[in-house]
């Protein structure tokens with residue numbers, strides 16, 4: 001398939017966090033359908049540079065769906081129309097000749113635009129810093145299978161750990177809630193024996209950091225549809241359960257709080 | 258993604274700085290997830306009330322005398338142990354408290370989400386993407402919770418003023434004769450329409466609420482997750498059918514007072530109507 005298509009792009013341009021920003025229309029002629037969405041933007045940018053105009057700023061890194069850096073709102077859908085893929089895994093063969101495509105950055109008050117389509121996702125990092133780790137003495141590598149992990153728990157933790165931290169869940173959520181991200185990161189550790197020691201502190205700290213920055217979940221389920229890793233809503237339920245349990249347990253552990 | 262470096266003061270300002278914790282269990286209500294728990298738990302209580310209220314009202318199909326007897330049973334709950342009406346009032350206060358908490362938690366959570374979303378409007382608090390926001394998973398019920406909620410509240414106030422206080426029925430209102438009041442009120446077409454619209458809103462609200470509360474409370478087990486939607490749909494359907502039957506059947510003429518013994522017009526004193534109804538019950542045995 002080496003079909004070539006032409007598109008009309010409506011792209012959000014914004015010069016910095018404090019700039020008002022506006023849409024600009026670009027014609028993208030002669031784009032190969034084998035190109036990925038990001039490659040299409042690369043081609044458009046090269047032409048813009050040749051013309052002497054500022055290229056469109058967008059983020060990307062691994063371009064194979066595992067780093068979580070790319071993320072665009074494509075025609076109102078996070079990561080574009082395909083389910084379970086990141087923007088970099090979206091290909092132009094999913095579009096037709098003459099299509100109009102609107103490209104916007106993630107929108108949430110806690111995701112301020114850095115420039116054009118790049119947004120700052122620091123609050124997600126802050127949630128990880130609040131508890132998305134385990135504290136272990138490092139040293140020589142432990143023996144394999146030293147800690148038995150039930151198969152089911154391992155599978156589930158693995159599903160949760162698939163989250164790449166792209167922020168599409170926040171972007172797609174009508175409430176700008178970060179529940180899916182936080183619950184994935186929380187459960188990935190809380191389901192495993194290695195995560196038990198800090199389980200309740202982790203639940204409290206991660207959730208409370210999340211709540212400082214994001215909206216509240218009303219169980220729409222939009223995040224799951226937007227998620228390139230198809231993280232399950234079940235993790236949100238587990239998080240809600242662990243959080244209230246943590247409130248009770250931590251109080252007992254700490255004597256009074 | 259996350260590089261776990263410790264740099265202070267980076268990133269956007271928190272929308273809600275962490276507050277000092279109140280003593281347990283109040284600190285749970287300080288957090289959004291805690292509030293979702295409160296919303297879910299009060300939702301369960303209110304749902305129980307709605308179901309019981311609907312089932313109780315089915316007595317209307319047994320005629321005026323049985324309906325009046327049922328109303329009296331509610332007032333004399335607890336038998337002779339406590340003064341008449343005590344238990345009913347305790348239940349009512351519980352309901353008022355649950356409504357208060359349910360509404361406060363919903364409103365305050367909505368405000369948090371509104372602040373977290375740019376250009377957020379009131380409806381669904383949804384932010385706007387110019388590419389057109391396509392809702393993929395969110396259904397009509399989940400997006401309209403913030404509309405159906407206030408509609409139900411307004412209807413509730415209307416309903417109490419209508420059938421508990423008798424504001425609009427005036428002299429036609431007979432204390433202790435719910436059958437008469439109901440058929441008088443619902444036989445007017447505009448009133449019946451208000452009841453129908455409000456009860457459809459109630460069913461839609463319950464459909465999302467009943468599913469959502471499992472999620473909020475963390476009741477999640479892959480084995481039963483399919484059942485959660487079925488339970489929600491079943492409850493919403495049950496309440497819809499039961500509650501809509503009253504206005505619709507009144508309009509259709511099934512609930513009327515044409516052949517009623519102890520017709521209200523025959524009495525000057527409300528009290529005598531009730532005595533007549535009681536006698537009727539005794540005769541029927």
Ligand code: SF4
Pocket residue numbers: 162163164165166167168169170180181184223226227228229230231
């Ligand atoms: S849960 Fe999914 S959408 Fe959200 S950050 Fe992780 S990978 Fe992205």
